Amino acid sequence: MTVCGMNAADERVTRLAEKAGLVFQNPPDTMLFEETVEREMQFGMKNIGIDPPAEAQARIQEVLALVGLGGRASQFPPRAMSRGGNASASLLPVWSR
DSSP: OEETTEEGGGSOHHHHHTTOOOOOSSHHHHTOOSSSHHHHHHHHHHHTTOOOHHHHHHHHHHHHHHTTOOGGGGGSOGGGSOHHHHHHHHHHHHHTO
C-alpha cells in the first residue's frame, strides 16, 4: 500500500502520519474529547509537531473558514453539534496538516 507515494511497509508510522490521518466512523464516541472544535484541532496539530501558536492558529482559522465552521462555530463543544457537524469536526485536524 502506498501513502502519498510512500511505500507504507517501508516507512515509519510517524512519517506516514505527517501525510495521512485517521478518522473513525463514530467520531463523538471515539475521537472527539476536547471542550471545543478549536481545541480538538490544536490537540491534533500539537501531536504531529505543529506547536507554534501563531502557525497553529493560522491553520485552524483557514480550515474552519474552508468548511464553514469559522467564527462562533469554532467555540462549540463537539458533542453539541449535529452528527454531520461532528463528522466535519473529526476531519478538521487531518485537513489542517
